[in-house]
Structures are given as structure tokens and as C-alpha cells.
Amino acid sequence: MKYHQSSRNRRRSQIAVVAVALSGAALLIPGTGMAFATPASTHHVNVTIPTPPKDPTVAALVPASIRQKGSVTAAMDATYPPDEFVAANGTTIIGMDADFNVALGAVMGIKWIPVNATFDTIIVGLESKKFDIGNTSFTVTAAREKQINFVTYFQAGEGYYVKTSSTLKLNNGLMSLCGLAVAVETGTTEQTDAQSAVGLCTKAGKKADTVLPFASQSNANLAVSSGRAQLGFADSQVAGYIVQQSHGTFKLDGKPFGVAPYGFGFAKSSKLDVATLAAVKVLMHDGIYMKILDKWGVQAGAITNPKIV
Numbered sequence: 001m002k003y004h005q006s007s008r009n010r011r012r013s014q015i016a017v018v019a020v021a022l023s024g025a026a027l028l029i030p031g032t033g034m035a036f037a038t039p040a041s042t043h044h045v046n047v048t049i050p051t052p053p054k055d056p057t058v059a060a061l062v063p064a065s066i067r068q069k070g071s072v073t074a075a076m077d078a079t080y081p082p083d084e085f086v087a088a089n090g091t092t093i094i095g096m097d098a099d100f101n102v103a104l105g106a107v108m109g110i111k112w113i114p115v116n117a118t119f120d121t122i123i124v125g126l127e128s129k130k131f132d133i134g135n136t137s138f139t140v141t142a143a144r145e146k147q148i149n150f151v152t153y154f155q156a157g158e159g160y161y162v163k164t165s166s167t168l169k170l171n172n173g174l175m176s177l178c179g180l181a182v183a184v185e186t187g188t189t190e191q192t193d194a195q196s197a198v199g200l201c202t203k204a205g206k207k208a209d210t211v212l213p214f215a216s217q218s219n220a221n222l223a224v225s226s227g228r229a230q231l232g233f234a235d236s237q238v239a240g241y242i243v244q245q246s247h248g249t250f251k252l253d254g255k256p257f258g259v260a261p262y263g264f265g266f267a268k269s270s271k272l273d274v275a276t277l278a279a280v281k282v283l284m285h286d287g288i289y290m291k292i293l294d295k296w297g298v299q300a301g302a303i304t305n306p307k308i309v
Contacts, residue, residue, distance in 0.1 A: 047294075047295040049099055049102075049103065049288065049291050049292060049295060050288065050291075051102065051103065051106050052103055052106050052107050052282065052283065052286060052288055053106070053107075054106060054107065054108075054109040055107045055108075055109075055278075055279070055282050057278070058107050058108055058109075058275055058278045058279050058282060059107075059108055059109035059110075059275075061108075061274050061275035061278055062108050062109065062110060062272070062275045063271045063272065063275075066110060066132075066272065067109065067110065069110075070110055070111060071105075071110055071111040071112075071113050072105075072110060072111070072112055072113065072132035072133055072272065073113050073115050073130075073131045073132045073133070074101050074112040074113060074114050074115065074131070074132065074133045074134075074135040075115050075117045075122045075125055075126070075130075075131035075133065075134050075135065075136060076093055076097060076098070076114050076115065076116060076117065076135055076136045077116070077117060077118060077119035077122065077136045077185075077216075078093045078095075078114075078116045079185070079216040079217040079218050080095075080136070080137055080185075080217050080234075080235075080238055081095060081238065081241045081242070081245065082095050082096055082237065082238070082241045082296040082297065082298065083095050083096045083097050083136075083137045083235075083237070083238060083296075083298075084096070084097045084098055084135075084136055084137065086116070093114045093116060095296065096154075096292060096293065096295075096296040096298060097135045097136065097137065098114060099292045099295065099296075100112075100135065100153070100264075100283075100292060101113075101114055101135060103283055103288050103289075103292065104276060104279045104280065104283065107279040107282050107283065108275055108276070108279050112133065112135070114135075115131065117131070117136075118186075118215060118216075119136060119185060119186065119187045119188065120186050120187030122134045122136060122138075122265070123144065123147050123148055123265065126148050126265055126266065126267045126270075127147065127148070127267055127268075129267065132266075132270070132272060133264055133265065133266060133272065133276070134148070134264065134265030134266070135264050135265075137156075137235060137238075137262055138150065138262060138263050138264070138265050139156070139189045139235075139260050139261070139262060139263075140152060140260060140261045140262065140263045140309055141189070141260070144265075145309060147268075148265045148266055148267060148268060149265070149266045149267075149268060149270070149273050149308060149309070150261075150263025150264065150265055150266070150273075150308070150309045151263055151264045151266070151273050151276045151277045151280060151306060151307070151308055152261040152262065152263045152303065152305075152306050152307055152309060153261075153262060153263065153264060153280050153289075153303065153306050154261065154262040154293075154298075154301045154302070154303060155259055155260065155261045155262065155301050155303055156235045156236055156237055156238075156259065156260070156262060156298075156301050157235070157236040157256035157257055157258055157259045157260075158189065158190055158193065158233065158234070158235060158236060158239075158256060158257055158258045159233075159234065159235070159236035159238075159239035159240065159252060159254070159255075159256045159257075160176070160231050160232070160233055160239065160252070160253045160254050161224070161231065161232045161234070161239045161242055161243050161250045161251065161252055161253065162224065162230065162231045162232070162250065162251060162253045163224060163225065163227075163249065163250060163251075164248055164249060164250060164251045166230070166231070166251070166253065168180070168230065168231065168253055169253070169254075170231065170253040170254035171254050171255065172254075173257050173258075174193055174194075174196065174197040174200055175197070175200060175201065175204065175206075176254060177194060177197040177201065177209035177231075177233075178197070178200075178201035178204070178206040178207055178208065178209055179201070179206060179207035179208075179209065180209050180210070180230045180231060181209070181210040181212055181228070181229045181230050181231075182194050182209055182210070182211055182212065182229060182230070182231050182232070182233050183212045183214060183220040183221070183223040183224050183228070183229035183231070183232045183233070184211060184212070184213055184214070184220055184232075184233050184234075185213070185214060185215075185216060185217045185220050185234070186213040186214060186215055188234075189235075189258075189260070190233040190234060190235075191211065191213050193233075193258070194209060194211045194233055195211050197209050198211070212228065212229050217234060217238070217242075220232055220234075221242055221246075221250075224250065225246075225249055225250070231253065232250075236256035237297075237298045237301060239252060239256075240252060241297075261303065262301075263309065264276055273308050274308070277306060277307070277308055280306045281306060284304070284306070289302070290302060
């Protein structure tokens with residue numbers, strides 16, 4: 001999960017973006033009753049998300065200085081499809097979180113301007129006021145809560161993917177990593193968890209795993225395809241998307257585990273979290289929240305009780 005560190009667990013009159021339909025089989029996470037969609041095809045569809053109107057009650061919760069400015073910066077590590085990634089034009093950030101940028105901004109009466117940033121720089125950027133919001137599949141963790149505030153909006157598990165030719169059977173959670181080289185994105189929950197597996201494996205009398213961190217998810221994927229790593233480790237829906245987009249290079253291995261909420265991140269001094277929570281509730285009430293999740297095939301991660309943590 002983009003625990004994008006220290007644990008990650010990442011819209012106008014109308015918008016239309018070419019999206020991959022991630023539909024089909026579901027992976028059940030043991031002990032949670034929760035399933036995550038896995039991709040069934042590479043069929044591309046145009047999905048239009050209506051832009052919601054400005055909500056005066058929500059807009060009134062936005063700090064006056066921001067209302068006057070009319071926009072906020074939303075930091076995103078755009079290497080994490082289907083949540084946030086760069087479109088074929090090489091500049092536009094698209095994905096689930098990008099659509100939330102537009103919809104939430106519309107409800108709040110301000111623009112959420114996406115800024116591409118390396119994941120492990122975003123929390124520091126929020127604290128220094130370089131960014132107003134972190135919108136990049138942040139997994140909410142106790143360690144992060146000490147640094148920033150969150151508005152929860154989604155939940156996800158963690159999952160493994162391997163080369164299609166792999167004979168590994170990764171059915172034992174973190175203990176499946178023992179003795180293996182695992183590729184992760186730097187600063188993510190997966191990096192933290194893979195590093196914790198070193199101690200777990202050693203304590204169990206097994207060979208420790210080798211953790212290979214990379215600055216982007218794309219580089220982590222390359223490590224797996226090249227054979228430098230034996231498996232990749234990412235948020236469950238992201239792992240599914242990686243496999244779906246690999247055209248047969250990768251396959252999922254094992255069941256998703258470690259379900260945790262995602263949150264939009266804010267500096268402790270920010271007053272935007274209250275307005276954002278109210279805007280999320282509006283999107284849930286008017287159905288646009290589920291339209292965005294449906295568009296990207298991640299509807300199984302929907303929540304019904306967003307909150308500030």
C-alpha cells in the first residue's frame with residue numbers, strides 16, 4: 001500500500017478519460033469478508049463522470065484565504081495506476097485520485113491542481129506547506145497520523161505479483177517473502193512490511209527476504225520483469241492493474257491481505273480537512289463517489305463512513 005512513508009498502504013462540465021475496465025473475478029481477503037476486483041480483460045471504455053455543482057455549505061468551510069486564491073495544490077506520485085498515473089500524452093495525471101481532484105474541487109468551489117511528486121517527499125512537502133493536500137493512495141497508519149491529518153475515503157489490501165513463468169506459491173502473507181527478493185516502491189507500506197518480514201522470517205528460522213526499494217512503481221515493475229526481483233509487492237488493486245496492463249508478463253500470486261484505509265493528507269495546521277470531509281460525503285450522497293470507483297474497477301474498496309483521523 002502506498003504507505004507512502006511511513007506506511008501506504010495513492011471531473012468540468014463533463015470529463016471523459018480512456019480508462020481500463022477492471023472487472024471480473026474477485027479476490028476475497030481472508031477474515032475480512034472483503035473482496036477486491038481483479039482484471040478480466042484489456043477492453044478499454046470511455047467513461048464520463050459528471051462534474052458535481054458547487055455546494056455552498058461545503059464551500060463555506062473552505063478557509064477564506066483559499067477561497068480567495070481559488071485553488072490548492074494536490075501532490076500525487078503518478079506512478080501508481082489505477083489510482084494515479086500519467087496519461088499517454090505524457091503530462092496529464094489520470095486515475096481514481098485524479099478524478100477525485102476534480103470532483104472534490106468542484107463541490108468545494110476551488111480547483112485541486114495536481115502536482116506530480118515522488119511519494120516519499122509528499123509528507124515533508126505538506127509539513128513545509130509546499131503542498132496543500134496529499135492525494136496519492138496514502139494508507140492511514142499510526143506513524144503517519146503523528147505527522148499529518150487524514151480524511152479517509154477508500155480501503156485497500158496488499159498483494160503480490162510475479163512473472164507469469166513463476167512457480168512461487170505466495171499464500172502465507174508476509175511469511176511468503178522468506179528467502180525471496182521483493183521489489184517495492186520507496187516509502188510505501190509494502191516497503192515497511194517487507195522490511196518487517198526480515199525479522200519475522202529470521203525468528204521463524206527461515207532465510208530473510210531481500211527488500212529492493214525503487215523510487216517509482218514503474219521501476220519496481222521493471223525489477224520483476226527483468227528477474228532482478230522474484231516478485232513485486234503493491235496495494236492489491238494496483239497489483240491487479242499492473243498485471244492487467246502487462247499483457248501476459250505478470251500474474252497475481254496469493255490472496256490480498258492487510259486491509260487498511262486510504263486518506264487524503266493534510267498538514268496538522270491545515271483547515272482543509274473539515275471541508276474535504278464534507279465534500280466526500282456529498283460525493284457519496286450524490287453517487288459520483290461510486291461512479292469514480294466503478295470507472296477504475298476498484299469499487300470493492302468503497303467505504304461508507306469517511307472521517308478525519
